[in-house]
Amino acid sequence: MSCSRRDFLKDAAGAAFVSSLPLSAFVVLTTDEAKAAVANATVRWGYLVDTNKCTGCGMCVKACKNENEIPYDAPVTRTWVERYVVTKDGTTHIDSPNGGRDGFTSDKIRDEEIDPDTIAKAFFVPKLCNQCDNPACVQVCPVGATYKTEDGVVLIDREWCIGCGYCIMACPYGVRFFHPEHKVADKCNFCYHRITKGMMPACVESCAFGARRLANLRDPDDPVTKIITTERVAVLKDEYGTKPHVFYLGLDNNVR
């Protein structure tokens, strides 16, 4: 058997390449390394609203507007509280004056007196952005100015938004609005600047009754996550397939 110098060098180079492969190509990850490889898999923000506890004081709306620099007297808000009064004849009366910013201090609903004896049930429902897993608002954005972060919060890039308003139309929950000062779309982002610093959103912090709570759904030991996973919670407009991540305890059929 003869072997030219050229053949020898070729085979040697090939062998060196193959022998180097297993080291670089077949790395077995430890559990921690695998977790780290899936970016930020340790956090997925969710939210729990306990409508049984809400008293309609509106402190959350006030705090939200102050914290997030939403013009206080403009008819826009990132979160709001709705009042539902169901009378015994089956009629539902709904209002949310100023988004509930000043609370509900009058028993009149849209200037209508309702006799307390005819009321079957009454309750308050706080609303905010649902930080959907399939956000319709993000799908329709023509410029990539709104997006979902790795921890599940839908944000708006104020420098990139052109203010076309498609997302405002697309949101089934009506949580988006046009910011009167920045001239871009705006909505609740769970106070992203606070939750990324380990603080609670302004609305959660200001709720004296524990009706609003934040959860890290990836942490099975999180007390709020435990409630969401073990108790009977509901989401708004499930039929839209947006997979909302704001969960409600004690949600009534009249809530839309």
Added chain:
Amino acid sequence: MKRHVLHPLWVALGVLGLILFARLLMVPDDFGVHGDSFTYNFYRLGSVEDWKNFPVKYQGTDTCVECHKDNSRTHRRSPHKKVQCENCHGPAGNHPDDVEYLPLNKERSMCLRCHADLGYPASTARSNLPAIVDRHHKRRRECVSCHNPHDPREDVE
């Protein structure tokens, strides 16, 4: 084929080239897909930092307690203990560094947010709070002129 037939083509290619060049200049480097979904994760990465750097205004009761020990001691023992300071005193912001005094809202409407009687059934959380009918209870006076907001069980001297 005569060369003038191709002139519109060169113009069109030139315009396309200009658009691509302008796009190169205008789209930031960090714009792209950051995540596993082109639909949901197509964005400018710097925007996330922009939001993280948004200034915090509500500092939380734990911050207030550091200096205002007397009032916080009263407040901590009272039925109002879950109402955070900044709900009534307003957001602290950089207090006391740049704002020395926080404006205090003493209006009746502040207290009525929780303590107005709306006449709802007991199943409503609101109905479990002590409540007044605004027009029947000392109409012209501020609530805090009689009730101590830090501990409503105490009367004001």
